[in-house]
Amino acid sequence: MQDQQENVLATRVTVTMMTAFGAVTGLLLGYVLAIPLAEGRLKTYMERVALQDDASLNEARSLLDTLQHSAGPACSNTELNNLRELVYRSDYLKDAGQIRGGRIECSATAGRAEQLGDEFKAGQAQPDGTVIYSNLAPVKDQSLERTGIQRGHSFVIFGSHLPEPVGRLPVRLAIEPNQAGAPAASSDASSGPASDPVTDEVVRRGGTIVASHCSQIMSNCVIASMDVDDARRVESPVIAGTTLGCGIAGVFGGIALCGFRRRRLSPHEQLKRALAREQLHLAYQPIVNLADGKIVGAEALARWTKPDGVSVSPSEFIKTAEEHGFIGSVTNLVLRRALKEFREVLRKLPDFRLNINIAAADLMDPQFLPMLAEAVVKANVRPASLTLEVTETSAANHEDAMESIRELRRLGFGISIDDFGTGYSNLSYLLYLSADSIKIDKAFTRTIGTDAVSAGILPQIIAMARTMNLAVVVEGIESPSQADYFPTDNMRIYGQGWLYGRPVPAGEFFGLLGVLVDRPSVAASPAAAEVPSGWGHQKPKVGAAIAR
Numbered sequence: 017m018q019d020q021q022e023n024v025l026a027t028r029v030t031v032t033m034m035t036a037f038g039a040v041t042g043l044l045l046g047y048v049l050a051i052p053l054a055e056g057r058l059k060t061y062m063e064r065v066a067l068q069d070d071a072s073l074n075e076a077r078s079l080l081d082t083l084q085h086s087a088g089p090a091c092s093n094t095e096l097n098n099l100r101e102l103v104y105r106s107d108y109l110k111d112a113g114q115i116r117g118g119r120i121e122c123s124a125t126a127g128r129a130e131q132l133g134d135e136f137k138a139g140q141a142q143p144d145g146t147v148i149y150s151n152l153a154p155v156k157d158q159s160l161e162r163t164g165i166q167r168g169h170s171f172v173i174f175g176s177h178l179p180e181p182v183g184r185l186p187v188r189l190a191i192e193p194n195q196a197g198a199p200a201a202s203s204d205a206s207s208g209p210a211s212d213p214v215t216d217e218v219v220r221r222g223g224t225i226v227a228s229h230c231s232q233i234m235s236n237c238v239i240a241s242m243d244v245d246d247a248r249r250v251e252s253p254v255i256a257g258t259t260l261g262c263g264i265a266g267v268f269g270g271i272a273l274c275g276f277r278r279r280r281l282s283p284h285e286q287l288k289r290a291l292a293r294e295q296l297h298l299a300y301q302p303i304v305n306l307a308d309g310k311i312v313g314a315e316a317l318a319r320w321t322k323p324d325g326v327s328v329s330p331s332e333f334i335k336t337a338e339e340h341g342f343i344g345s346v347t348n349l350v351l352r353r354a355l356k357e358f359r360e361v362l363r364k365l366p367d368f369r370l371n372i373n374i375a376a377a378d379l380m381d382p383q384f385l386p387m388l389a390e391a392v393v394k395a396n397v398r399p400a401s402l403t404l405e406v407t408e409t410s411a412a413n414h415e416d417a418m419e420s421i422r423e424l425r426r427l428g429f430g431i432s433i434d435d436f437g438t439g440y441s442n443l444s445y446l447l448y449l450s451a452d453s454i455k456i457d458k459a460f461t462r463t464i465g466t467d468a469v470s471a472g473i474l475p476q477i478i479a480m481a482r483t484m485n486l487a488v489v490v491e492g493i494e495s496p497s498q499a500d501y502f503p504t505d506n507m508r509i510y511g512q513g514w515l516y517g518r519p520v521p522a523g524e525f526f527g528l529l530g531v532l533v534d535r536p537s538v539a540a541s542p543a544a545a546e547v548p549s550g551w552g553h554q555k556p557k558v559g560a561a562i563a564r
Contacts, residue, residue: 027270027271027274030270030273030274031266031267031270031271031274032270033270034266034267034269034270034273035263035266035267035270036263036266037266038262038263038264038265038266038267038269039259039260039262039263039266041262041266042258042259042260042261042262042263042265043255043258043259043262045258045262046251046254046255046256046257046258046259047248047255049251049254049255049258050247050248050250050251050254050255051220051225051244051247051248053247053251053254054185054225054242054244054247054248054250054251055218055225055227055247057185057250058185058187058218058225058227058240058242059218059227061179061181061185061187061227061240062218062227062228062229062238062240064179065178065179065229065238065240066229068108068178068179069229069231071107071108072107072108072109072174072175075106075107075108075109076108076109076165076172076174079102079106079109079112079172080146080165080167080168080170080172082102083099083102083112083168083170083172084167084168084170086098086170090114090121090122090169091113091114091121091122091128095114095122096122096124096127096128099112099113099122099123099124100124100125102124103124103125108174108175109172109173109174109175110125110162110173110174110175110176111123111124111125111126111154111162111164111172111173112124112170112171112172112173113126113154113170113171114169114170114171115136115166115169115170115171116169117135118135118136118137118138119135119136120136120152120154120171121169123154123173125154126154136149136151136152137149137151138166144167145167145168146165146166146167147165147166147167148163148164148165148166149163149164149165149166149171150163152164152171152173153173154173162174162175162176163231163236176191178238185242185250186242186243186246186247186249186250187240187241187242188240188241188242189238189239189240190238190239190241191236191237191238191239192236192237192239220244223243223244223245224241224242224243224244225241225242225243225244225247226239226240226241227239227240227241228240283328283332283333283336284336284337284339284340284342286322287320287328287333287336287337287342288342288345290320290322291342291345291346291349294349294353295320295321295323296318296319296320296346296349296350296353297318297319297320297321297353297521298316298317298318298319298350298353298354298357298521298522299316299317299319299519299520299521300314300315300316300317300358300519300520300521300522300525301314301315301317301512301517301518301519301520302314302512302516302517302525302528303315303369303371303489303510303511303512304510304511304512304516305510306490306499306502306504306509306510306511307504307509309516311528311529312367312368312369312510313368313369313370313371313403313510314358314368314369314370314371314525315371315373315405315512316350316354316358316370316371316372316373317330317373317519318330318333318334318346318349318350319519320333333346334346334375338375338377341377343375343377343378344375344377344378344381344383344384347372347373347374347375347378347384348387350372350373351372351387351388351391352391354370354372355370355391355392355394355395355397356395357522358370358522359395359396359397361526361529362395362397362398362401363396363397365529366398366401368401369401369402369403369430370401370402370403371402371403371404371405371432372402372403372404372405373404373405373434374404374405374406376407376409376414376417379406379414379416379417379420379421380414380416380417380420384420385420385423385424385427388424388429389427398428399427399428399429400428400429400430402429402430403429403430403431403432403453404424404429404430404431404432405432405433405434405455406421406431406432406433406434407433407434407435408433408434408435408436421450421451422450425450425452430452430453431450431451431452431453432451432452432453432454432455432487432489433451433453433454433455434455435455435457435491436454436455436456436457436477451486452486452487453486453487453488453489453508454477454481454486454487454488454489455488455489455490455491455512456474456477456488456489456490456491457491457492458491458492458513459492460473460474460477461490461491461492461493461494461498461513462492464497464498464501465497465498465501474501478502478503478507478509481507482507486508487508487509487510488502488507488508488509488510489509489510489511489512490502490509490510490511490512490513491512491513492512492513493511493512493513493514493515493516494513494514494515495515496515498513498515499511499515
């Protein structure tokens with residue numbers, strides 16, 4: 017539980033930190049992106065200015081061409097009406113009329129010469145005869161000075177309005193003289209669209225973003241600028257979006273990082289960590305005398321539930337420990353915890369047997385026997401109170417392992433051949449091992465009452481055990497008919513299975529025994545949640561242990 021709480025806390029801290037990191041990163045990213053975005057918007061606006069300038073020039077040339085071919089008398093009422101209609105229909109022109117020697121004779125807006133101003137200074141004439149004026153205005157008002165162009169005796173005057181900035185772009189507009197002078201217009205008045213607009217690059221000057229466009233025909237430049245801080249305020253939705261997006265990405269990144277951190281631990285590394293933290297727990301399954309149904313012993317079974325609540329099958333993690341060479345650590349933990357939880361029971365019930373599974377690697381380990389002897393002495397229990405279960409195949413063809421088994425028998429420990437019938441199962445093998453009991457594998461128990469070929473092996477196993485005076489423990493008994501199958505006359509035969517009880521934690525097992533045990537010596541175990549107790553048709557009773 018503590019480890020699970022630590023994992024939850026670590027996950028929360030990781031996700032919180034990743035979220036904060038993502039949000040800060042998004043905020044900085046938004047601040048960085050805001051300026052290029054604002055520069056892009058400003059550049060787009062200046063491109064609109066340039067396009068308008070180009071369209072104005074095309075419209076002016078077209079109108080001049082029309083005026084050159086006008087059939088009516090210059091400055092006549094008919095001609096003035098025609099001029100007014102042409103100007104009215106135009107998009108970018110403010111006036112048009114006749115001019116001679118720098119003097120306007122008439123215009124669409126001002127009428128005839130009596131209302132017109134003085135002589136205007138013309139600019140340099142172009143190869144096609146076009147003349148550019150920078151201060152052409154029919155009315156004497158300096159504020160109305162406009163740029164105009166003349167071809168022959170006709171002229172047109174451009175408007176001064178600029179495109180409106182799109183959206184909330186906080187642009188400051190200014191018109192400044194073109195220091196380089198007005199560029200020359202195209203030499204071919206009928207050549208169609210003008211050349212590409214002249215647009216300066218967007219530049220940063222201190223805390224200001226500046227863009228400019230110098231007209232092809234006018235002697236001035238349009239300057240658009242905005243403050244960097246204003247640009248960031250305009251792009252605040254982008255900044256908020258990157259902050260939120262990166263923050264959310266941080267949440268998922270933190271969750272993914274925690275999941276990766278858990279997954280990157282291989283099963284055997286997770287098991288090693290669980291062993292180091294003693295997170296394996298024990299459950300105990302009753303072993304009963306089939307003759308009277310009394311409890312005579314228990315088998316200690318290891319259980320492992322990961323911090324995330326996932327239970328791992330014993331066969332799976334035992335196999336993992338064996339394959340990676342640390343099964344001895346599992347045996348050591350099971351032995352120490354079982355003796356700690358059952359030492360008072362073993363002292364109060366001298367005939368009670370506690371069965372502990374050991375592996376082939378344990379028998380081959382020179383440190384196993386000293387460790388076992390030390391654990392028994394420390395718990396102050398007799399070796400005879402422990403039965404060590406060894407599979408048939410674990411000691412086969414291993415002289416050192418078989419010698420360890422014989423040494424255990426000499427020290428007084430009980431030896432039981434586990435899963436008997438699935439391995440060698442021969443008489444000489446049993447004699448050589450000096451076992452005092454065998455456990456019939458549950459695969460044979462399931463064949464009782466069926467036509468399975470293996471059902472015929474059970475009588476042979478029982479006969480062999482009777483001949484050698486071996487006790488028999490039948491695994492996997494789940495029904496009374498299976499229990500009734502085995503003879504109990506003049507033979508030590510015991511049962512283990514769900515009919516008599518599922519594996520339960522030590523405290524619950526003590527309740528079944530009716531033995532008072534000092535609670536501080538019994539380790540609390542979450543195994544109760546994963547191995548719920550359940551009793552079948554025959555409730556076990558306390559009785560004498562398996563005798564030799």
